[in-house]
Amino acid sequence: MSDSDAWAKACAEDLEAEKARRRANAGAEPGSAAEEFRKLFDAVADKVSSMRNPLMGMAAQGTVQQLVNQAKAAVEPVIERNPQVFDHLAAAGNELLAAYRSAVEGHETRWTRDEPGDPRKESRPDRPEDPKKDDDGPGTGQHIDLD
Numbered sequence: 001m002s003d004s005d006a007w008a009k010a011c012a013e014d015l016e017a018e019k020a021r022r023r024a025n026a027g028a029e030p031g032s033a034a035e036e037f038r039k040l041f042d043a044v045a046d047k048v049s050s051m052r053n054p055l056m057g058m059a060a061q062g063t064v065q066q067l068v069n070q071a072k073a074a075v076e077p078v079i080e081r082n083p084q085v086f087d088h089l090a091a092a093g094n095e096l097l098a099a100y101r102s103a104v105e106g107h108e109t110r111w112t113r114d115e116p117g118d119p120r121k122e123s124r125p126d127r128p129e130d131p132k133k134d135d136d137g138p139g140t141g142q143h144i145d146l147d
Helices: 003-026 033-050 058-081 083-113
Strands: none
Touching (some): 033 083, 058 083
């Protein structure tokens, strides 16, 4: 076995050990998108249910609890029947985010380097390069005859 193979093997072992250490520190790995959505929904529902506002009467608090229970009853069957939908939605969201980042990074690169194609720097006939050069209005020092 050559030295490069030993080096690659040692690096891979170190990487796996670091991943295991991070997993142990972070706790449980995230579940599927459907499971994570259920956890998020439950956490929000619990938070809304636990809010006790002295201005809200008992009837209002009961109404909030009823709405939370109805929302849970509506969401649970959707999550149970179609868990893959949430995986697809999560993947689509990641793709949209990647497309947005790509577009923004391209524009930022051109803007920061003043590359051609920057619409702010292109000369256009309707927008002169020097606004004072073609401005015939006041401030150009020309005499205006009012007679």
